[in-house]
Amino acid sequence: MSETIAFLKPRADVLARRSTIIADLADLLPPEGLVHEPRELVPFETDAFVSYRRLPLAVALPTSTAEVAAVLRYCHRYGIPVVPRGAGTSLCGGAIPQEDAVVIGLSRLSRILEIDPFNRTATVQAGVTNLAISDAVSPEGFFYAPDPSSQLACTIGGNIGMNSGGAHCLKYGVTTNNLLGVTLVLVDGTVIELGGKHLDAAGYDLLGLVCGSEGQLGIVTEATVRILAKPEGARPVLFGFETSEEAGACVADVIGSGIIPVAIEFMDKPAIEICEAFAKAGYPLDVGALLIVEVEGSEAEMDAMLSLIVEIARRHGVRTVRECQSATEAALIWKGRKSAFGATGRIADYICMDGTVPLSQLSHVLKRTGEIVAGFGLRVANVFHAGDGNMHPLILFNANDPVEAAKAETAGNEILKLCVDAGGCLTGEHGVGIEKRDLMRHQYSEADLAQQMAVRAAFDPQWLMNPSKVFPLEGRPAA
Amino acid sequence: MSAILVPVCEEEAAGMIRAAAAAGRRLAISGGNTRSGFGSPVSADAVLRSAGMSGIVAYDPAEMVMTARAGTPLAEIEETLLDNGQMLSFDPIDHRAIMGTDGEPTIGGVFATNASGPRRLSAGAARDSLLGIRFVNGRGEVIRAGGRVMKNVTGLDLVKLLAGSHGTLGFLTEVTFRVLPRPKTEQTIIVSGLDDEAAARVMAAAMGLSVEVSAAAHLPESVRGRFLGGHLPEGAATVLRLEGLAASVPVRAARLRELFGRHAPVSANENEASAHLWRQIRDVAPYADSTSRPVWRVSVAPSAGFQVVAALRLEAGIDAFYDWQGGLVWMRMEADPEPDLLRRAIAHFGGGHATLMRASAQMRTTVPAFEPLSPAVAALSARVKQQLDPAGIFNPGKMAGL
Amino acid sequence: MQTSFTAEQLVDPQVAESEKILRRCVHCGFCTATCPTYVTLGNELDSPRGRIYLIKDMLENGRPADAEVVKHIDRCLSCLSCTTTCPSGVDYMHLVDHARVHIEKTYTRPPLDRFTRALLAAILPYPARFRAALRLAGLARPLAPVFARVKALSPFAAMLQLAPKALPSASPASSGLLAEPGLRRGRVALLEGCAQPVLDPGINAATRRLLARFGVAVVSPKGEGCCGALVHHMGREADALDFARRNVDAWMAEIEGEGIDAILITASGCGTTIKDYGHMLRLDPAYAQKAARVSALARDVTEYLATLDLPRLAARGLTVAYHSACSMQHGQKITLQPKALLKAAGFAVKDPAEGHLCCGSAGTYNILQPEISAQLKQRKVRNLEATQPDVVATGNIGCITQIRTGTEIPVLHTVELLDWAYGGPKPARLPA
CATH class of the missing domain: 3.30.43.10 (Uridine Diphospho-n-acetylenolpyruvylglucosamine Reductase, domain 2)
Structure with a gap:
């Protein structure tokens, strides 16, 4: 293309x-x-x-x-x-x-350096995968909370670079909220330590600045992260709705009622079909939209929370409610959700958007997304973190058809602008990278961008670190 | 200091800052002036206050997000949230009692100082709740960073950088932050009679359980009497806060009581008494003693807190109590602040930082209030500051060494 | 993923098939995480995604294989862990098979490498030759450390180290046992195989006893031999297809004669290949249909046993760490039956950590890639031993041989334990 x-x-x-x-x-x-x-x-x-x-x-x-x-x-x-x-x-x-x-x-920096149950921290090299941290601390009864869908493969270094999120961030926050310290190599080879096992910064919150800086401020080689006690129990429940609008409205009502489940994930019909074909998780195929709502805690707690959620869902015309019956079933439900992007490869090529919108805009943006993509004669599958408004429309196309590929890219840009215009942002958890770089001016003013770039230049005046990414190529401050 | 500048809008603030920058006039930044004793003394030519920019701009409880002008009184925000069954999750400390200041704390001041209380342990600091800001940089430009959605990784996170920068990088004009539903019920489990080390172990054990302890503090015998009007049970009090649904708090409480009751006397406080206790811990009640005896706020690993205290006790007259599972040590010195002793001990036990919160005017001029940074980090911080406040007009001297 | 093949290239059915496979890959990278060589070496070139890309580049450009590509394809264990992980359904197995054939056709290996491979291909599939070679190995064992010091000779050191110190006597007459009179629940063909009867004839003996006890008649069709997997994985396509055709002929005689319910295989590595005969011979009009029939009848022995509904036995206080061979769990996707059978037979079954990772055996891999293989073996043994088992059970002779060289814990085939539990002799390797 x-x-x-x-x-x-x-x-x-x-x-x-x-x-x-x-x-x-x-x-x-x-x-x-x-x-x-x-x-x-x-x-x-x-x-x-x-x-x-x-x-x-x-x-x-x-x-x-x-x-x-x-x-x-x-x-x-x-x-x-x-x-x-x-x-x-x-x-x-x-x-x-x-x-x-x-x-x-960083793939060879793959050692887990220390697990400290007393202080609830794990210190690992940057190439350790996200899931490997949870696996390593699991015998002690802990887990690492941010869980991007690629958690099986993605590294903690990459997670820090992108400030990655995941399904369970609704309750536990994203990477920056769970990161305590890093060893950072600056562009000139200077090695510095930011943070540690203690909380908050001694001076400026450079750790907060580095998290999500997309490899532009330095290279993280080690990280100390917060680990949390595993909940007593966790139960994902499937709620099937006739329409995406009903499901979207239900999400807003659940959050508005003061209940914060651990996760609220949304799938529309195409996404349900794609994920079911791979994971055979038992997603209902006769509904237009599906919510996976996970609650955790003791049995009594989960029951109490679920009964409130079911009541709200009924008000929004929920058609099927299915509580999972076993840990195996729960694992399959999550496997299907977390493999959604890859599983889409079974039917088409795709590009995945990552805009976030205020919850009140969810239904509107979903509808407009469908219209935009249809306007280009393409198909879309929606699977995303509804609880925090982080949308992931997957625009399906044929990569061997340059015309379709170009249409997909244009449709994607329109969707992202729509998210910004609805009061949201270009990217909730995947990062700007090369993909959204030239849309940055849609979200930020020249002064906003100039300020970010100036701060970036304080770390790397020659713009050597991942230089083609994040910031528009024009208007960068000189060294 | 001559002038006190109180802009009523962002544009006016930007104009004042541009003028100051042009004239090389240095500005002391403040909100309600309740935390102004923070840090090293500021040498400024004028005071720039956010108190004139007040009011909640947007609040939709169903979104759990609020936007307010920086000078909005914290009290106004908390009241509005309370009316809607919500709250600030990070428990901003009210510094007035300990610092001996008066005035009205502002939401801008809360975020500029990253003021977080006991629940910071489980729910994150002020900086974790802060989603978006507007501020005026040292060139007098209005800058917007972040946004109003929970998840946003678009560009560099200047929001985090500004939070806790104590007005040295920019003048906050508007903040957007996440709020949380107020828990329906709460209970505090009190384990009595533990020494500092045993308390640290109990707190670590509690935090390692699936009962979701939201805050954990240890109040040694020396300070116990200063809480709840002296009504805490005999002996040091190790306190564990549980919050949530009425269906679950008693169940979780029973689990803690059963576990720790085997080794020590255990009791409980519910709802208002519990909330009151945590407000007192948050606001450092024992050291709100109307003196200027030095008070340090020390952040270390929870396993290091009691060790730092024990090491210092051998060499200096100190009193201390612990929050954040033992990792936050509030320490009052009998006489000299002993910064070198303290900072050596912190480094020895794995690192962290100590901030001199209160001291006599004379001490504040000689003791760096913020933890000195390594040369490389200090140099980097200075370069960052240079990009936001090139003329160095914001709060000069406050974060000395930066 | 975008591909760029010309219409001309796509005329070749192998290329056309590979193109389809490549189109499914979305480059998500999930496969890297569960790939034993990526986990060990940390280089994307030694991961499925890296290899897919190398293969794509080579095929798209119609280029002969070169030393770099060969190095990374050779390092692939063909464990197929990636295919279990892949959400997009990329058929890596057939892609890498194609690449191996392409390498064999277009690349000239260094002389010593050629010699090693020719030697393995000439010996391993033939029991008599293999038995003779193992006797020689016994004599040459003292040379192993000498070979190990020279990198190019390390395969020979590995061979000598893998060769069992004592060779069991040649397998008993293969006519085997007949079903107990009066009870006839089925009739199956049992693959004798090539290396397994030499290394461990007890496995098929136990299988025969067990099946006989439950009324299953076992036949050994004449003319059947090596399944072809060993040469198949070396890219020796013609040899592999010859083996396949010979076996298809042998089994078709039985299928069309008295008839069989299944073709049972006690080495999962062979099972994976036999189940793929239909695909391997799809372009051979004379064999395509027959091969598909054979593949459809192929079963791992545990798959078949699971259909017999064996009686539940009381717990016997023995802990079994179950090692799922890659060919079992990834190649054939058989994960539940072996463990369920062991549990029903009264064994306490434990799953080791990182169960998805290969033990490093992988056909001739432990000979051709001894360093990586040794690291994987160490990791596997560590995980197995951590479960503190009395015995390790698995369903593939390659894994058995490999793991035995790394631990003192007895390593047995699953059917040996089952045979014992259901009345057979106690396996000799178990302590008295």
Whole structure:
């Protein structure tokens, strides 16, 4: 497809020095720590946002903070752009490289360093996957709360880069609310510690600033996160509605009534069918929209909360209510939901939007989304975190058809603008990356953007860190 | 200080700041002036107050989000929330009693100081509730950051940066924050007679259970009498707060009583008594003693709190009690603030930070109020400040070393 | 995922099939997390997604395989953990099969590598040769450390280390036992296989006894032999298809003769391949239909046993760590039956952590990739031992051989335990 989002022009001086750079970097890394053969670079040309692709100059796979620092120090000295990469699961192209960039892959920093039940913290290297943290602390009775759908594969380093959310963030907050400290390597190779096992910052909340900075302020190599006691019980319940509007209104009423379930997930009919085909979770196929509402606590607590929710759902004409009967069933219900994006691959290519809107706008935005996509002659499946208004329309298209691909991209942009205009934002949890970079001016004024860019430049005056992402290419402050 | 500037709108504030920046006039930033004793002394030419910009701008209880101008009195906000069965989840501390200030705390001041109380342990700090801000930077430009939805990762999180920056990076004009339903019922379990270390273990054990303790504090014998009019049971009190549905709080309470009752006397306080106790803990009641004896606010790992205190006791006259599962230590020094001793102990037990909350005017000029940062972090912080307040006109000196 | 093949390229049915497979991949990356080699090496090139991309690039450009691509495809265990994980339904198995054939056709391996592979292909599928080779290995074992020091020779060191120290006597007459008179619940063909009867003839003996006890007649069709999996995974397509055709002929004779209810396989690695005969021979008009019939009748022995409704036995105080072979859980998606059978037979069954990860055996992988294989074995043994079992049970001879070299805990085939529980002799490997 023809690309509408531009990357920075590769630095000619860097490209010219390619072989020297590769030889120098190889010296800084352990055996098999540098990928540079052209054919081996191809699999690194994109992440889970496959519409855009660029080959990197080389891929470094360091095994320690010191090696990350050495590579950054070198790249900084010679003005070589750097693109950090965790598991490469970004849905906005956050880890897509560029021709003059060295990718620093954190996949080999995969050790769990310390589990501290007393202080309820886990300290892990950046390449540890999100789910591996929960698995590691599970025997002690804990879990790590933010649970992006890609939690099986995505790394904590990537989660911090994108300030990732997930289904259960309705109750537990997103990454930034569960992050206590990081080891951060700055662009010049300086290693700093932010936070720790204590709460709040001594000075400015740089930890809060780094979280969600999309690899532009430095590279996180270690993180200390809050772990929480596992709830006594958890019960996902399926609520089937005739229409998306009814389901949307029900969500707003549940939250408005003062009940905050752990999660409220929404699926429309296409999404239900896609997920059921993969997970066989027993989602009702005869409804127009489905809510997965999860409550947790003791049996009495769950019963009390559920009876209130069921009552509200009945007022909105709920057609089926199904409580899951076993842990296996609950696991399947979540497996289906969390595999929704991937499972969509069974029927079509897709791009996944991530706008967030105020709850009162949910029904309106859902309806308009359908109209926008239909206007381009495409189909859409909706599966998202309804409790916090974080929408994920999946625009289905055929990637081998350049016309359709272009339409999908345009429709996506219109949907995101719609979210902003409805009082929301471009991205709730996936990040701006390359995908939404040129829409930033729709959400922010020039002054707002300039201020963000100025702060960014305080960390990386030469704009070497993941430079083609997040901020529009024009109007960036000079070094 | 000569002038006191009280803009009534954001535009006026921006104009005043532009003028100040042009003239190189330094501004002391304040809201209700109840927390102004914070930090190191500010040397400014004028005071810029947000108190003139007041009022709730938007509030839809069903969205659990409120937007208010920075100078809105906290009391007004809490009252409005209460009317709708909601609350600020982070328990903002009222500093008046301990700092000996009067005036009306503002919502802007709450966020500018990231003022969080006991529930911070479970529900996050002020910064975690803050969704969006408008502020005027040191160039006099109005900047909007964040938004009004719960999940938003669009661009750099300047919201977090400004929260807790004590007016040194920008002048907050409007804040949008998340609110939560007020729990229907609450109960505090009191485990009596534990020493500091045993209390830390009990609190850690409680937080490791699935009963959702929302706050955990330890009030040693030396301060017990200062709470609830002396009506807490004999001995040090380790207190655990449970909140939620009427169907669940008693069940969870019974579990805690059963577990800890095997080793120590356990009692309970319900609803208003419980809420009152936590307000007193929040507002540091024992050290609201109308003196200027130094008070430190120390944040360390929960396992380190009692160790820091024990180490200091060997070398200085101190009194202390604990919040946040033992990780927040309120410490009153008998005489000298002993910053070096304290900060060495913190570093020794795994790191954290100590803020000098109260001290005599003389001490405040000599002791850095905020924890000194490592050279690399200090340099980075200074570069960040440079980008928001290039002329250094906001609260100069307050976060000395930054 | 977008692909770019020319219409001309797509005329080749193999390419057309691979294109379809590639189109399903959405590059979500879930597969990386459960891939044993990615987990071990931390390089995306050694993950399913990386390999899919390498294969895509190679096929789209119609390029011969090169050393880099070969390195990463060779490191693939074909454990198919990725296919269990993949939400999009990417048929990685047939894609990597195609890639291996493409490599074999277009790439000339270094001489020693060629020699090793030719040797394995010439020996392993043939029981007599394999038995003779193992005797030689016994003599050469002292050389293992010498080989291990030279990287290019490490496969030979691995072979010597894997060879059992004592070889069981040749399998008893394969005519086997007949069903108890008066009770005839079924008639099945039992694959004798190639390496298994040499390494552990007790497995099929136990299977025969067990089946006989429950009234199932077992036949061993003439002419049947190696299933072809070993050479199939080396990309030796023609050899693999020859093995497949020979077996199809053998079984068709039975199917069309007296008739059989199932073709039972006691090594899940073989089962995965036999169940794929229909696909492997789909382009051979003479065999396509017959192969599909064979595949439809192929069952893992535990799948078949689960249909017999064996009686529940009292608990016997023995803890079994069940190791699900990759070919069992990922290749054939059989996860519940073996454990249910063991539980019904009175064993306490434990699932080890990271049960989805391969033990590193993977056909000839432990010989061809000894370093990675050793790391995986260590990890597997650690997880198995953590359950503190009395015995490890699994359904694949490759895993049995591999895990035995890493632990003192006895490792048995699931049917050996079942046979014992239902009246057979106590397996010799269990302590008295």
